[in-house]
Amino acid sequence: MKDTGELLAKVRKIEIKTKRMVDELTGGAYHSVFKGRGIEFSEVREYTFDDDVRDIDWNVTARTNVPHIKKYSEERELTVILAVDISASGLFGSAELSKREKMTEGAALLALSAIRNNDKVGLLLFTEETELYLPPRSGRTHGLRLIRELLGAEGRKKGTNIASALETLAKVLKKRAVIFLISDFIDGNDYEKTLKIVARKHDLVAMRVLDEKELSLPVLPGLELLDAESGKSFSFSATGKNPEKFRIAAEKEEREVSELCRRSKVDLIDVRCGEDLVRPLMSFFRSRKKLAR
Amino acid sequence: MINTLQHPYLLFLLLPLLLLFFAAWKRRGGAVQVSSVRPFREAEGGKEKFNVRKFLPLFFYTLCGAFLIFGMTQPREGLEEIRRRTEGIDIIIAIDLSGSMAVYDAPSGTSESAVASSISSGRLKNRLETAKEEIRSFIEARPNDRIGLIAFAPQPYAVCPPTLDHAFLLTHLDELKVGMIGDRTGLAGPVASAAQRLKDSDSKRRIVVLFTDGVNNVQAKVTPLQAAKLADSVGVTVYTVGIGGDNSYAVQQDLFGTRLARVQQPFDEDLLKEMADSAGGKYYHAADAKGMKNAMKEIDKLEKTSVEQTVIVNWKEFYPVITLLAVVFLLAGFFLEHTFCLRLP
Numbered sequence: 001m002k003d004t005g006e007l008l009a010k011v012r013k014i015e016i017k018t019k020r021m022v023d024e025l026t027g028g029a030y031h032s033v034f035k036g037r038g039i040e041f042s043e044v045r046e047y048t049f050d051d052d053v054r055d056i057d058w059n060v061t062a063r064t065n066v067p068h069i070k071k072y073s074e075e076r077e078l079t080v081i082l083a084v085d086i087s088a089s090g091l092f093g094s095a096e097l098s099k100r101e102k103m104t105e106g107a108a109l110l111a112l113s114a115i116r117n118n119d120k121v122g123l124l125l126f127t128e129e130t131e132l133y134l135p136p137r138s139g140r141t142h143g144l145r146l147i148r149e150l151l152g153a154e155g156r157k158k159g160t161n162i163a164s165a166l167e168t169l170a171k172v173l174k175k176r177a178v179i180f181l182i183s184d185f186i187d188g189n190d191y192e193k194t195l196k197i198v199a200r201k202h203d204l205v206a207m208r209v210l211d212e213k214e215l216s217l218p219v220l221p222g223l224e225l226l227d228a229e230s231g232k233s234f235s236f237s238a239t240g241k242n243p244e245k246f247r248i249a250a251e252k253e254e255r256e257v258s259e260l261c262r263r264s265k266v267d268l269i270d271v272r273c274g275e276d277l278v279r280p281l282m283s284f285f286r287s288r289k290k291l292a293r
Numbered sequence: 294m295i296n297t298l299q300h301p302y303l304l305f306l307l308l309p310l311l312l313l314f315f316a317a318w319k320r321r322g323g324a325v326q327v328s329s330v331r332p333f334r335e336a337e338g339g340k341e342k343f344n345v346r347k348f349l350p351l352f353f354y355t356l357c358g359a360f361l362i363f364g365m366t367q368p369r370e371g372l373e374e375i376r377r378r379t380e381g382i383d384i385i386i387a388i389d390l391s392g393s394m395a396v397y398d399a400p401s402g403t404s405e406s407a408v409a410s411s412i413s414s415g416r417l418k419n420r421l422e423t424a425k426e427e428i429r430s431f432i433e434a435r436p437n438d439r440i441g442l443i444a445f446a447p448q449p450y451a452v453c454p455p456t457l458d459h460a461f462l463l464t465h466l467d468e469l470k471v472g473m474i475g476d477r478t479g480l481a482g483p484v485a486s487a488a489q490r491l492k493d494s495d496s497k498r499r500i501v502v503l504f505t506d507g508v509n510n511v512q513a514k515v516t517p518l519q520a521a522k523l524a525d526s527v528g529v530t531v532y533t534v535g536i537g538g539d540n541s542y543a544v545q546q547d548l549f550g551t552r553l554a555r556v557q558q559p560f561d562e563d564l565l566k567e568m569a570d571s572a573g574g575k576y577y578h579a580a581d582a583k584g585m586k587n588a589m590k591e592i593d594k595l596e597k598t599s600v601e602q603t604v605i606v607n608w609k610e611f612y613p614v615i616t617l618l619a620v621v622f623l624l625a626g627f628f629l630e631h632t633f634c635l636r637l638p
Contacts, residue, residue: 188331227330
């Protein structure tokens, strides 16, 4: 993360790695799910024989005495915002990749898919505060820049504040955008209201990255724990019913986030650290497609 | 039990130990960084609990340290105390072992049959035994004085030089028997010999207590009076105790068995008085056991000892036990830390 060469190598690696996934995703799935908002007027030109007579714009024809047609084009160019949580809690990981790395991978995949589709992609990195905002732009160079920023990001703060990140986006984005909120959703603050407000205006998709071990822990006698975000330590003794209780508590917290998303009409993509990224994304796109029909 | 710490100032080490304990208690060891401790906290009931796993081994280690420090202070128990005056006095007791010391002195006016029954029942003791008893209590009452013992008959025998080891003295006192070293009585010998012994002593006060029941009937080169003067010249005070009353009986064994014979043997009271006078002491007459007791009490009173000092000579050390305990605590702490109180990472 410190060395530029190393960083670039990583960017390239992640680009290659995600390329296959991008191909899979952009083979229709991505494109059709995020449609442009209707059609927009593009030009008025003279009628040729190939054109449909229904397209003739009679006003212009009457004014000029030459038949003209009005041309519309599909408004395709989407704005995709990736809001990525780079709080300290992302450093946890029991599998090959930590949550943070998985999030980076997910974000990179989405960014490259969007770029492939000629969409504009913006990036927001946040912790307790907004750490970085890159306005949406298109182009491969920009895509790679995003990935570089994702890989090299180091938050000044450690905590998580989803509400403040969403508020920032709401302020910055004038037009409707697709927002991918990529986080582990471990946030002590209440962000339901903001989530609802932003979800109403934008197409908000939550991507939750969790590690299996956060939900159930192996049997250990006593465990010294350190909260990554608050820095508080806690000693947990996994005796008796405690591990079971922990599992229940963790699942409850997970369920609460899921329910919150459902209430706020935000689509939730659940990703596990040790698992494949494409499958949950594909199933998400498929379900979206069904809904769109 | 433990009553002395040889190096009590080492107990101050407990203070840094305590600090060490708190530092270790506050110190954050390795920990697994998790995204959030919230679910863990919830699983444990929502509140921070006292970390027994961390505390217990630490407690045992600290206990081990405390015991080591305690052991270093050398706790011990004094088993034998000797109270010693800054300036003790030297006493030599000279006791007559001539044959006449076997005579029984009854209080005057006691009938012969009463005397016989008291002797057989053991209530009445002969002169030597009575003297021994009184000397014994005298010695026991003066633990800080160096006391020596000379037995004499025709010749003096030094049983024990002046010593603080009164136990040794008392065993030797017990072993004295009538007629051990002859039947006659020489009064000059013991006084001169005692004076000789006490001459070089560095004690302030040096006294001789002479117990006798007989007349000086050994003609030595030195007369008893000369011996007393000699003693006086080297700063030795002589007390004389004349034993024997007007109602004395000797036990005689012959063909017809045991019988009592009245003894009419006066002792040379004038000589004893003169000896005491010339050597700065006093003469006491002990007609019977009661008189003997009074005489000893008087001498004891006259020779009062001064300030006492306690010196403990024999120690029972406790550090091995304490060190062992420390090791046990160390092992216990180690054992707990790696089994029941195992913490990860």
